[in-house]
Amino acid sequence: MRKKIHKTLIVPCCFLISTLNAQVGIGTNNPQGILHVDGAKDNSASGTPTVTQVSNDVIVNKTTGFIGAGVLNPQVQLDIRSAGNENALGLGTTTMSAVTAGAGATRYDVNSVPVGAKIEVSDGAVWHKAYIAPQKAVIVVRKIASQSIPSATAITIINWNEVRDMSNSFDPSSGEFTAPRNGTYTFLLTFNFNGAVISDGSRVESQFYNPTTGTVLASVYKTFGQSMTGTADDANATRSTQAGGSSTVTLTLTAGTKVSVRLYQNLTSGSIPLRVTTDSSNPANPDDGFNNLTIIEH
Incomplete structure (x- = not known):
């Protein structure tokens, strides 16, 4: 069995x-x-x-x-908000229409049309690219380090003291601004020199300069007359005069374009120092706040 x-x-x-x-x-x-x-x-x-x-x-x-x-x-x-550092949501592309996918659907567009790859969201009828506003450039710097401007030679203002740079696009040591993206930028420069005897018909020129191409993108002139002579009590000696002014230009720049500010003066036959404070921690110092640069992205 x-x-x-x-x-x-x-x-x-x-x-x-x-x-x-x-x-x-x-x-x-x-x-x-x-x-x-x-x-x-x-x-x-x-x-x-x-x-x-x-x-x-x-x-x-x-x-x-x-x-x-x-x-x-x-x-x-x-x-997916975990304590790890992998908190990313991976999205892929799809050929589904926005109608088929339905309102609220999200996809990754890899077609780069017209402005590069983006996240897209369906409203039930059309795929819309999600827009994230970039951090616009806002630069505020001031001059507290001494620097002399030679006669009849344009020289870049360097060694700025940085007050604000929201886009990390300004190098204070070289004085170079780099446009973070294609756009329109306004530059506002104020300048002031130490006292000097000014020649008649002289000028100060503010130049907004591309150091990469060696091109002056824009310039602003300010002319000056001769320093006034003193009274008889001064033995009619010519008085020392402070030259100063401001310049504003708006430039359309492509991403990566560098811009620095240069000053040219023929006020005298020699160099003239910029008027800077000897006590940068004291805003009440009479020499504080005369040389400043502001850059704003529109």
Whole structure:
């Protein structure tokens, strides 16, 4: 008589499942939601997992059904705001129409038309590119380091003291501004020299200069008459006079274009120092605030 042998198929289990209180744990026997996947299998057997341990977990909240990727208590239907540094949402492209995808659908446009790859959102009828306003350039610098401007030679104003640079596009040591993007920029320069005997018919020229191409992009002139002579009590000696002024230009620049400010003077036959404060920490100093540059992106 032949005996029948019943074979039992044993399937190895590659993950742990806990059904305690109708909760399922994969990779953990201590689930924190209705479904809890411990990707690194590093959670403790009891208690609440640490922030680091949760960062590699996926949890479905047992009350709301919200999904948390690296988040113990998701606050929205899909919450990926974990303590890790991988908090990015990967989107792909699709050929679906905005109508088919439906309002609120999001995709990544790789066609680069017309202004490069962008995130697009459907309103139910049309795909719209999501626009993120860039940080516009706002530069405010002042001159507190001494610098002399030679006669009849244009020289770049360097070693500025930076008050504000919201786009990190100005080099105070070289005095060079680099346009962060294609756009329109306004430059406002105020200048003032130490006292000197000024020649008649002389001038100061503010130049807005591209150091890369060696081109003056714009210039502003201010002319000066001869210094007045003193009274008889001064033995009719010619008085020292301070020359100063301001210049404003608006330039259309392409991204990467460099602009520096240069001054040219023929007020005298020699160099004249710019009027700068000897105490930069004291705004009440009588020599403070005479040489400044402001750059604003429109």
